Amino acid sequence: MSERVMASNPSVNQDLVVRALRTIQGKGVEVYAFFIKGEDIVRVADISRIGRDDDDALQGFQRPEIRQHVKGILEYLDQGDVLFPNAIILAMSPDIRFSASRGSRPTGDARVSESGTLTLPVYEEGKRVAWIVDGQQRSLALSKARNREFAVPVIGFVSDSLSVQREQFILVNKAKPLPTRLINELLPDTEAFVLPRELAARKVPAELVNLLNKDPSSPFYKIIKRPSDKSSKGAVVTDSAVLTSIKRSLSNPLGALSPFKAIGREGRGDIEGMYRVLLTYWSAVKAVFPEAWGKDPGRSRLMHSAGLLAMGLLMDAVYARLSPHADIRSVQAEVERIAPICRWTEGVWEELGLAWNEIQSTPQHVKRLEAALVQAYSFNKFSKMNS
Template sequence: MTTKSKEIVVRALHTTQGGGVDVYAFFIGGGDVTRLADISRIERDPKDALKGFQRPEIRSHVKGIVDYLNQGNVLFPNAIILAMSPDVRFVAARGSKPTGDLGISQAGTLTIPIFEEGARIAWVVDGQQRSLALAQAKNSAIPVPVIGFVSDSIETQREQFILVNKAKPLPTRLINELLPETSGILLPRELNARRIPSELCNLLNRSPSSPFYRLIKRMTDRPSSEAVITDTAVITMIRNSLNNPLGALATYKARPNEAADVEAMYKVLSNFWSAVRDVFPDAWGRDPRQSRLMHSAGIEAMGVLMDRIYAKLSGVGEDYKTIRSELERIAPHCAWTEGHWESLGVGWNEIQNTPRDIKKLQDALVRTYATQVKR
């Protein structure tokens, strides 16, 4: 390997995957990883667009790796995975192929330009903590295996990040926020199933016309955010409605010859939750410690009531005014911010985010609604 001030030149093996995507395998000095690759941490720009895909640095984890590397002659075979710009240059080696070569890969020389931080030619898809530790280790020359695929598409990079980390303890909320930003072509079925709830959660949080506008906590929130509802609660509420054959959103799911109608789903959610906000104005937008309507239990339970109300209306009169009228039936019997749930025999703030309490609250709301409808 030859290291220059403006480029790194290495011996590499080249192959293609995924319909012509160039993939390279090579070794570089551990300290060179952060010279050629940026670590793109997940955040949103001033226009609220999602940038990056990496988890925040975990200092204790990095320190542990540094301590290990500084022990001396250590084994470090774990590969760093990079997404690289098409600006890298590969020149195949000349000469005849070895006898028995299957032709899966081709040897050659890979030249990787070195740019300033923030504008580097590669991004770390897997190995963020390892890369930071290698840069801090005493022995910066330890040979580190690298797998690099060539793509300047942030969407492809996010897909690979999700897939690589799927088997690791990657935060569910981080996956949820990334999923709407990918095309899903390479994602497993179970992740594709999570895309629409995550996309709807994003729409509800970003649209100024949404009752949830900026109220949903995302991993990219700034410290000054006024969000009070966890995205997990909203996504669970949406997923439950989609999975219920009689759910308010199930009608708009994808069919064999028809794509899912996300716009119609958003309209249903916006109408219902706008009515919820206006029927319970004193409970809306407050900290869950002050309002159980904003609590995960309240969001999930009201989602079940949403399905029941829409099932009763069955496609007729599903406008905001009608939904609000239906919700007003149960309003006097709810204790979101004070008092007691008479049907449950518990105080308003005794409802907790447990499966048992959520189920009890769901049943109480549905029973109360059914009783009021009969009357």
């Protein structure tokens, strides 16, 4: 698990001291509620941008700045006396300090929190004591607003675990228009807490997509487009198409990956078994259609989302006939059955009445292409069995 590591002795400019309430959630996680000047948020908190390091390990979680969004918030703030009660959520390092207030509690105190003084060291950029989990666009706007004294609510939890921060980022944003592909890429590196069922169902497919893109022996090695990639050079495949194909195979009781769901630790299934099937099948597809593999979708409809989804469905039909442990030669022989009708890079699909580059990722085109491939496979399989 990748962790955000604090610098051992980051230079401290000064401390920011605020009144705060403290409570405990989860497994002893300290959670604080306090107010802070809008301009001070970016003084104590960094924005952890999503990206990849030189070893292709996932770093950070935040999407890029949306300038138009920031501009809109800034225009609202600069109107004058405005109401802005939306809390910023921070993940805070254990470097923060809390001193509880002395004295007796008031009569009727529900005793769910205690008041005190919270001290936030102000470190240099990139080594700050906190990270913005939710509210990066708001924080950027607040830092540029005319009214620098504007007080905003903050909820902060203490954790320098990048995995915990990612999970909170996903859970906070899953009901908002957060890009699905961003959530999918973050899920494999998210481990600390129990995820909602809907997100948990997406974690294994996302993990498999990640493996396919990182494994040098995979036909998808470094050709899958991901939100963290600063450059899309060489990446031609949309990750969502591959992920959707995997999800469908897992959810279909007769799918090629379905037998591996009930095996493995912690209900995750046999990831290695699933990956072995995917690696074998797609390696066979690449071997059957080498001229169409790895090209931009504009030059090859096999790399187009429609082609990937259709070939993903064919995988289930192929493994309905073969053992999950079948070698690549056996799988390749099955895929070759549909080769005569395929027009990935030129020509006209006779069964569809469409030129190769007229196929689009619309539900209608995808279904027609899937039906054509499965029917061709079933017909050729039946013909060989009776020849």
